[in-house]
Amino acid sequence: MLGNGRKVKTAPMNIRENIRPGGRSARVQASVHKAVRDLLSTMDRGDVTIPLIAAEAGVTPSTIYRRWGDLQELLADVAVEHLRPDAPPKDTGSARTDLELWAEQYADEMASGPGRAMIRDVLSSTGTETRNAGKCCGYTREQLQAIAARADDRGEAFPDVETVIDHVVAPIMFRILFDETPAAAGQVRLLVEKVLPER
Amino acid sequence: MLGNGRKVKTAPMNIRENIRPGGRSARVQASVHKAVRDLLSTMDRGDVTIPLIAAEAGVTPSTIYRRWGDLQELLADVAVEHLRPDAPPKDTGSARTDLELWAEQYADEMASGPGRAMIRDVLSSTGTETRNAGKCCGYTREQLQAIAARADDRGEAFPDVETVIDHVVAPIMFRILFDETPAAAGQVRLLVEKVLPER
DNA sequence: GATCTAAAGGCAAATTATTTGCTTTAGTAA
DNA sequence: TTACTAAAGCAAATAATTTGCCTTTAGATC
Numbered sequence A, B: 001m002l003g004n005g006r007k008v009k010t011a012p013m014n015i016r017e018n019i020r021p022g023g024r025s026a027r028v029q030a031s032v033h034k035a036v037r038d039l040l041s042t043m044d045r046g047d048v049t050i051p052l053i054a055a056e057a058g059v060t061p062s063t064i065y066r067r068w069g070d071l072q073e074l075l076a077d078v079a080v081e082h083l084r085p086d087a088p089p090k091d092t093g094s095a096r097t098d099l100e101l102w103a104e105q106y107a108d109e110m111a112s113g114p115g116r117a118m119i120r121d122v123l124s125s126t127g128t129e130t131r132n133a134g135k136c137c138g139y140t141r142e143q144l145q146a147i148a149a150r151a152d153d154r155g156e157a158f159p160d161v162e163t164v165i166d167h168v169v170a171p172i173m174f175r176i177l178f179d180e181t182p183a184a185a186g187q188v189r190l191l192v193e194k195v196l197p198e199r
Numbered sequence C: 001g002a003t004c005t006a007a008a009g010g011c012a013a014a015t016t017a018t019t020t021g022c023t024t025t026a027g028t029a030a
Numbered sequence D: 001t002t003a004c005t006a007a008a009g010c011a012a013a014t015a016a017t018t019t020g021c022c023t024t025t026a027g028a029t030c
Helices: A023-042 A050-057 A063-069 A071-083 A097-110 A113-124 A134-154 A161-178 A186-196 B023-042 B050-056 B061-068 B070-082 B096-109 B112-126 B131-154 B162-180 B184-195
Strands: none
Touching: A023 A050, A023 A063, A023 A071, A050 A071, A063 A071, A071 A113, A071 A134, A097 A113, A097 A134, A097 A161, A097 A186, A113 A134, A113 A161, A113 B112, A113 B162, A134 B162, A161 A186, A161 B131, A161 B162, B023 B050, B023 B061, B023 B070, B023 B184, B050 B061, B050 B070, B061 B070, B070 B112, B070 B131, B096 B112, B096 B131, B096 B162, B096 B184, B112 B131, B112 B162, B131 B162, B162 B184
16 A cells, blocks of 8 residues: 555546536436437437537537547447346246246347447447446346346256356357347247256 | 438448459558558557548548448458458367367457457447448358368268357357456367267 | 540548637535 | 535637549440
8 A cells, every 4th residue: 555645636537436426417427328318219329429419418518528538438338327237037936937038038138229239339338447348247147146046045956157158148149249140039048948957 | 411401321332342343442442451450550549540541541531431431330341351261270180179279269369459359340330230240250150160061071070050159159259248357268178068069 | 445434532621520728617525 | 604626618729520523543335
């Protein structure tokens, strides 16, 4: 610990974990996020610009440039917020059906038009401060851990979470990103089948 | 801008399968590609702009805007060219070692700094929808098919190419894209082990 | 080879986005 | 309250992008 008592000048401040979360900052952030969501739902993604968002949010463009840096960072920020799950995976009574249901929903959401767009936004942000893609992966891990924990409580066998990520989540995501044909529900079930221990 | 206020964003022709591939077009394309490569190797990715590339390539910025549309499309175009394999996978004598070697090289190349950057460029190009990413996936498929065909010639058992993509390629790529920790060589070998039939 | 046609490139003006210096506002803590 | 300062606003300066118009040239036809 250096302890020289000098305040380190935090350069461009963290976007999400705000240093000063009080009133105005939060209001501006909410307003800008809402503007982005509204504009994206109305118009073509390629036509959305920062000056446009600023106008919609009732804010000066320079505010957005100073806080987010550029359009991609802002879009990624908004996307991550949307990709955060709002509830733990549904409890269907067994780990097998829990995972099947979760994986099918995951595949559907991510393969949808808005889903794909959000993934792209998250992946193309270069901000090293806030690992956006890492956060998404973290959300997924949490969801799977919840399923695994319930399986454990019930005394059911369940594979390691990393195994599920490698052999269920990764194939689904790979096909969404690189292939024109997303995995169908049947294929997802097959992937799940494969990682689960023998019945 | 008149009327409906919608930007028409004239589709920049097909970039790669050129309608007119003769002399000058080809020369300009080569020159621009080279400029991009040179600049990316010299400076920070965020500082590369189209006017800069144009100056380096000895063309007018508007030429680039007209042909590629924007920086992301151009970067994606250059990246795809680099990601195209220059030779079939090395023949090591057995399908197992062929696949092991190929997968380890694939993981290394893709996880490297330039590799990651190229993947990001390819994925964030929106112009031709999934075309660019699809091409990369196509290259991978071809490489795997070559290995599979050789296995077949030798009378060795070998899994379906799609299975290899799901359970070897996808996990490697997923971790590169979403996780901070790329798969290590040992983990890659483990993935390969899993998809190969029992010895 | 000569001629024609249109795609693609160059140039420059017009537009739009981004950066930046300075000022003002408003949370936070003494 | 007052002092302090991060964050927002404003506006001028800079840079990127779009566009119209003109020139060059690849590719086709004779």
